[in-house]
Amino acid sequence: MSSYLSIEHVGITFKTQNGPFRALDDISLKINKGEYVTMIGHSGCGKSTVLNIVAGLLQATEGVVLLDNKEVNAPGPDRAVVFQNHSLLPWLTVYENVRLGVDKVFARSKSKAERDEWTKHNLQLVHMEHAMDKRPGEISGGMKQRVGIARALAMEPKVLLMDEPFGALDALTRAHLQDSVMEIQSKLGNTVIMITHDVDEAVLLSDRIVMLTNGPSATIGEILTVDLPRPRNRLALAENPHYHHLRGQVLEFLYHRQLRPAA
Amino acid sequence: MKSNVVRLTPHEEPNVVNSEESPDAVPSATAEKEPVENAVPSTTRTAALWRARGAALALNIFLPALTFFVVGAIWSYIHTHVATEIPSPAATWVKAKELLAHPFYENGPNDMGIGWQILYSLGRVLGGFALAAIVGIPLGFVMGMSENFQKAVQPLIQILRPVSPLAWLPIGLLLFKAVNPSAIFVIFITSIWPMIMNTAAGVKAIPKDYMNVAAVLRLGKLEITRKILLPATLPHVITGMRLSLSIAWMVIVAAEMLTGGIGIGFYVWDEWNNLNVPSIIVAIFIIGIVGILLESLMSLVHRYFDYSR
Numbered sequence: 366m367s368s369y370l371s372i373e374h375v376g377i378t379f380k381t382q383n384g385p386f387r388a389l390d391d392i393s394l395k396i397n398k399g400e401y402v403t404m405i406g407h408s409g410c411g412k413s414t415v416l417n418i419v420a421g422l423l424q425a426t427e428g429v430v431l432l433d434n435k436e437v438n439a440p441g442p443d444r445a446v447v448f449q450n451h452s453l454l455p456w457l458t459v460y461e462n463v464r465l466g467v468d469k470v471f472a473r474s475k476s477k478a479e480r481d482e483w484t485k486h487n488l489q490l491v492h493m494e495h496a497m498d499k500r501p502g503e504i505s506g507g508m509k510q511r512v513g514i515a516r517a518l519a520m521e522p523k524v525l526l527m528d529e530p531f532g533a534l535d536a537l538t539r540a541h542l543q544d545s546v547m548e549i550q551s552k553l554g555n556t557v558i559m560i561t562h563d564v565d566e567a568v569l570l571s572d573r574i575v576m577l578t579n580g581p582s583a584t585i586g587e588i589l590t591v592d593l594p595r596p597r598n599r600l601a602l603a604e605n606p607h608y609h610h611l612r613g614q615v616l617e618f619l620y621h622r623q624l625r626p627a628a
Numbered sequence: 629m630k631s632n633v634v635r636l637t638p639h640e641e642p643n644v645v646n647s648e649e650s651p652d653a654v655p656s657a658t659a660e661k662e663p664v665e666n667a668v669p670s671t672t673r674t675a676a677l678w679r680a681r682g683a684a685l686a687l688n689i690f691l692p693a694l695t696f697f698v699v700g701a702i703w704s705y706i707h708t709h710v711a712t713e714i715p716s717p718a719a720t721w722v723k724a725k726e727l728l729a730h731p732f733y734e735n736g737p738n739d740m741g742i743g744w745q746i747l748y749s750l751g752r753v754l755g756g757f758a759l760a761a762i763v764g765i766p767l768g769f770v771m772g773m774s775e776n777f778q779k780a781v782q783p784l785i786q787i788l789r790p791v792s793p794l795a796w797l798p799i800g801l802l803l804f805k806a807v808n809p810s811a812i813f814v815i816f817i818t819s820i821w822p823m824i825m826n827t828a829a830g831v832k833a834i835p836k837d838y839m840n841v842a843a844v845l846r847l848g849k850l851e852i853t854r855k856i857l858l859p860a861t862l863p864h865v866i867t868g869m870r871l872s873l874s875i876a877w878m879v880i881v882a883a884e885m886l887t888g889g890i891g892i893g894f895y896v897w898d899e900w901n902n903l904n905v906p907s908i909i910v911a912i913f914i915i916g917i918v919g920i921l922l923e924s925l926m927s928l929v930h931r932y933f934d935y936s937r
Contacts, residue, residue: 422840440843452837455935456859465855469845502935520845 368395375428390582399554404565406577413559442470445517447527451509453501460497463516470520487519507538527559564615576618715906723906744897753876756815764823771829793818807887815884819872830864870926
């Protein structure tokens with residue numbers, strides 16, 4: 366069966382001052398359309414490097430990434446990225462930040478009025494339409510990340526790439542955003558790769574959790590299928606033994622088999 | 629020295645965190661005040677508030693006035709006991725009123741009001757400053773973007789930057805065979821270094837994330853320049869312009885002393901040759917006030933383009 370996104374035997378070696386550094390080794394992963402996959406691993410293991418290769422921001426030393434049967438070798442809006450530190454342009458308003466991507470992607474296929482409406486629609490999806498005319502400097506960290514998600518969604522990407530999108534947020538804001546992401550995911554059915562270091566977040570959001578071994582030469586250690594029914598509710602899951610079993614398996618991998626000696 | 633630095637940082641950091649990150653810190657601070665304020669009837673409370681404001685205002689006026697008074701006293705002492713050629717503050721004040729009564733009079737090209745002198749000087753500063761911006765900002769951009777170009781020009785800039793711009797005046801005179809363009813040329817040289825350096829630094833300081841955003845959006849070279857590079861660098865460019873302008877205003881006085889003609893610098897020199905010292909002191913104050921005005925103008929522009937505000 367041919368999958369939607371296929372990462373085939375990808376490895377990457379960086380040139381450093383102390384000689385070559387083998388960051389990733391033989392990563393192979395097939396992702397189906399509409400699947401929500403998270404990658405988890407200790408910091409420094411190369412999770413973000415995998416994401417950057419799929420995004421096209423980094424070139425793999427060997428192996429290939431196929432999206433919809435086409436090779437990926439440069440960045441593009443069909444693989445929109447939600448960056449960890451939001452990366453909104455501070456001189457543009459919230460609306461203009463989203464509109465920038467919309468104008469670029471739908472320059473020919475949508476009229477001006479349609480692009481305006483589509484921008485607003487995506488801001489509504491992340492509940493940010495009220496702050497449209499504010500600058501990023503005027504809104505909170507959680508709101509900035511919402512706008513970052515809206516900007517990515519508005520490009521109608523084939524794959525949505527999220528690089529520790531909630532890593533810099535406090536626990537409550539993070540929970541709000543996770544709920545929003547689940548709500549949006551149930552509506553749009555995007556294909557998502559998300560990097561995280563949060564076990565609860567991984568189990569709550571994912572269809573599959575890809576666990577990476579420690580670097581150097583990090584590779585996929587184990588893949589866990591999360592067969593919890595959707596829609597998922599964080600309060601109900603707190604009482605769910607299967608949830609705890611899945612969570613335990615990820616923890617077992619991270620803290621027993623891949624414990625960093627000097628973490 | 630080092631212990632100072634270590635002590636300062638922990639003091640500053642919690643303040644930043646308090647104001648931006650955790651809103652809890654603010655209520656706890658007001659909670660301490662509130663019982664005290666509620667205990668006092670509201671009329672006395674506003675009265676107390678006004679008194680506090682009045683006291684602050686009085687201090688803001690009183691302390692600078694005190695400084696002026698002390699300096700004036702020293703000045704008077706110098707006038708009476710050290711050098712009688714230095715006019716008294718009172719005589720200077722009389723001269724100031726006389727000069728400022730008709731700032732824009734014209735008695736032929738060699739006798740014009742002090743307002744004209746200032747305007748001519750400002751004109752030269754703005755001319756040299758504008759030329760420096762036209763040349764320096766694009767140069768700074770290229771320097772920030774191209775490692776090789778930076779390598780090529782950096783040593784030359786490092787050698788020329790510390791040179792007093794006045795040393796270029798003879799070169800200007802040779803090149804232009806006229807004093808006015810030479811003075812503008814000196815201001816051009818004065819202004820160009822801060823503009824180049826700050827623009828280049830601004831381009832280098834652009835976060836990698838912005839470029840990643842541009843890459844994901846597949847922006848073309850021109851779009852990257854227009855939509856990311858220019859706006860991201862603008863605050864740095866304006867910092868460079870601000871520095872340039874304040875140095876240029878200092879340099880023009882010295883340059884005009886050498887070139888002559890109409891302008892506040894030559895005015896000061898001319899009055900010295902006529903031993904008209906009160907006019908020189910008045911000119912010093914006027915030059916200072918114009919400098920403040922230029923600085924606050926640039927600071928306004930700077931604030932307007934500060935996105936983080």
